[in-house]
Amino acid sequence: MDEAKLRTIAQLQEFLDATLEISFTGTPGNNDSQRYEHISRVLKRFEYPGRGKGERGVVLAYLRRTSGYSRAQLTRLVGRWEANRLAPVPLAKRYGAPSIPFARKYSAADVGLLAQMDRANEDVCGPAIVHLLQRAFVVYGDQRYERLSKLSASHLYNLRKSAGYRALRTSFTKTHAVCNPIGVRKAPRPNGRAGWVRIDSVHQGDLDGIKGVYHITCVDAVSQWQVQACVQGISEAFLLPVLEMVIAQFPFQIDGFHSDNGSEYINHKVAKMLEKLRIEQTKSRSRNSNDNALAESKNASVVRKHMGYSHIPQKYAKPINAFYQEVFNDWLNLHRPCLFAIEVVSDKGKIKKVYKKQDVKTPLECLVLLNKTDLVVFKSATTLEELVLKAKGKSDLQAAQEMQKAKAELFELFNKSGCKNQT
Structure with missing residues (x-):
């Protein structure tokens, strides 16, 4: 230019x-x-x-x-x-390629001998291989190991990383399965009976390194009866009391508790609590993403739809939990319809799930049908009648409008305190 x-x-x-x-x-x-x-x-x-x-x-x-x-x-x-502006050349390069390249101490033959020694001893630690190289030259007089006998343990790892070594020997370590004795790794089999719940956690995002609240989604695999809760964190101090409250809110007896492999549920204190209630604890299997799919789908269709994706500080866990227990859970189970799938065998023998119009019903309506066939065990004799009367106390539209009003008041609380959220 x-x-x-x-x-x-x-x-x-x-x-x-x-x-x-x-x-x-x-x-x-x-x-x-x-x-x-x-x-x-x-x-x-x-x-x-x-x-x-x-x-x-x-x-x-x-x-x-x-x-x-x-x-x-x-x-x-x-x-x-x-x-240096008065000098003939004020600016000049101060660096350049070395005129004499560094001499290579260990040859390709030495790298081959090292790979041979590693292969024979199955890759023991560096100091042990260095000692074996020294013995090969000093004790057994093998002249091929003269240079390698002076190899340091630190530089040995450099040779192992070299392209020449990797071309001769590359070792692969298989992923070890996690052996955690807590819970049974299997998909629960309710066989059409209510009482086998799936549970999952949803985090409400971080902001400037500050954690948000955690939503707990617990849903029955057959009736889709759902209980939502909210906690400040997923440590044992916050989670255990909420889990006990969630299980107590189900109107029927709980026989199975299924989660993914997160440590918030797979730990000794949760296992002890479930054992005390005589509830079987199961966990998702590897490479079987559908084991906990129902709870994860509820995270999207319920939690994210109504609570959004934006950050909500942990201090609002208590009012959110109150909203869930007083208004939201009743609307979910008594007035919100769900799709229930039936399994159909195709001409090719493949089992697929089909959603039909006549199979759309609320979780309470599903419980009424299950009760007629003795596929649900209620905690008390009057529970079902009380739930039916409670559902008839207000229309579906009225219940949805009351829920939306309570949710708007909750989000107004966030906005007053400078917490921006979007539904």
Whole structure:
């Protein structure tokens, strides 16, 4: 680029305003030297040391645009030029390729001997292999190990990482299965009976390193009776009391408790609580993503739809939990319809799930049908009748409107405290 006609600061400023980006091109292998010459010419032509602060900034911006160097690197180069501007060559490269390359101490044959020793001893630790290499030369007199007998343990690992070594020997370690004795790794089999629940956690996001609340989704696998809860964190201090409350809110007896492999549920204290209630604890299997699919689908269709994705601080866990227990759970189970699938065998013998119009019902309506066939065990004789009367106490529309009003008041509480959320 011929820029010698730029002589004033105003011209430099016009150049900067008119151009967005310029790539400096030079002779391959000599690019830095040509950039240094360009920087020296510009600094000398505009008498950089005698300029004011503002004009210096324009010159530096021009050099950054035309040289492609970063601000920090250009500042260092300008400082070197000011210190040596009276010299014949104020700026010159201080680095270059070594005239004499480093000599290679260990040859490809040595790397092959090391790979052979590792293979025979099945990759024991570095100091042990170094000792074996020393014995091969000193004790057994094998001259091939003369150089390797002086190999250090630290440099041994460098040789193991080299391309030559990896071409001769590459070892793979299989992933070890987690052996946690808590819970049974299987998919629960309710066989059409209510009482086998699936549970999962939903985090309400972080903001500036501050954790949000956690929503607990617990849903029965057959009736889709769902209980929502909210906690500040998933540590034992917060989670155990809420789990006991969630299990107590189901109107029927709980026989199975299924979760993924998260430590918030797979721990000794939760296992002890479930054992006390005589509830079987199961956990999801590897490579079987559908084991806990029902709870995860409720996370999307219920929690995310009504609570959104934005951050909610942990201090709001208590009012959210009150909203769930007083309004939201009743609406979910008494007035919100769910789709229930039936299994159909195709002509090719494949079992697929089909959702039919007549199979849309609320969880309470499903419990009524299960009660007729003795597939549900209620905790008390009057529980079902009380639930039916409670559901008839208000229409589905009225219950949904009351839920929306309570939810709006809850989100208004967030907004008053500066917590922005969107449903």
